[in-house]
Amino acid sequence: MKPDNLRQLGTERSDERFRDLDRWPARRIVDTMNREDAGVVRAVRRQxxxxxxxxxxxxxxxxxxxxxxxxxxxxxxxxxxxxxxxxxxxxxxxxxxxxxxxxxxxxxxxxxxxxxxxxxxxxxxxxxxxxxxxxxxxxxxxxxxxxxxxxxxxxxxxxxxxxxxxxxxxxxxxxxxxxxx
CATH class of the missing domain: 3.40.50.10490 (Glucose-6-phosphate isomerase like protein; domain 1)
Structure with missing residues (x-):
């Protein structure tokens, strides 16, 4: 993949759902992190x-x-x-x-x-x-x-x-x- 195509990779893009993360209350941030961590368990299970x-x-x-x-x-x-x-x-x-x-x-x-x-x-x-x-x-x-x-x-x-x-x-x-x- 050419360097100019890096942004097409999911690992190199920002997730729009978290665009204003820096303005969220701390509780919303930690709840979201916890919920997103559950996706890691599912991804590992598949592998x-x-x-x-x-x-x-x-x-x-x-x-x-x-x-x-x-x-x-x-x-x-x-x-x-x-x-x-x-x-x-x-x-x-x-x-x-x-x-x-x-x-x-x-x-x-x-x-x-x-x-x-x-x-x-x-x-x-x-x-x-x-x-x-x-x-x-x-x-x-x-x-x-x-x-x-x-x-x-x-x-x-x-x-x-x-x-x-x-x-x-x-x-x-x-x-x-x-x-x-």
Whole structure:
């Protein structure tokens, strides 16, 4: 999708229902947030078969000595880094076994690094530094399903015969097309 078509994606548009949100009373805002959150549960329920497949792939690859690597840009990347950082204390795995990569590097975890998400080559290079192999599994995270940094990483994972999981909000999408799950 060309950059000028980004606004056509649901993840990039404002919802007209919330246009005057900043003028609403606090109670209306929190009631609306709570009601909208129920939609998340329904959306996840529809994806349970794919989520189970992803979990099975991750467990299989980790059992063979592989690694779980999250890759994303902006908020998506930060969520991947956060999940990767929680796995060692929660599950007792080595930090080397669960990694999070974010476009723009470590600095991008706490600050916006504008334009980093548009560098597919950086996604490829960052993944190549990890020397991915067929025992590893990559989770590419991008709400739009088309972030170039994540696309570069997904292509690199495919070349390495690593497992590939897409975590996207937009289907069909280029990132989902590169994924096995």
């Amino acid at each position: 349970l078969p794919q989520i189970a497949q992803a979990v099975e792939m991750i467990v299989e690859r980790l059992a063979c000595g592989g690694r779980l690597i999250y890759v994303g840009a902006g908020t998506s990347g930060r969520l991947g880094v956060l999940d990767a950082s929680e796995c060692p204390p929660t599950f007792g795995v080595s930090p080397a076994r669960v990694r999070g990569l974010i476009a723009g590097g470590r600095r991008a975890v706490t600050r916006s690094v504008e334009g980093a998400e548009d560098d597919a080559g950086a996604g490829t290079r960052d993944l190549q530094k990890l020397r991915l192999c067929e025992r590893d599994v990559l989770v590419g995270i991008a709400a739009s399903g088309r972030t170039p940094y994540v696309l570069g990483a997904m292509r690199s994972a495919r070349t390495a015969c690593a497992g590939r999981i897409a975590l996207v909000n937009t289907l069909p999408s280029p990132i989902a097309a590169l994924a096995e799950v």
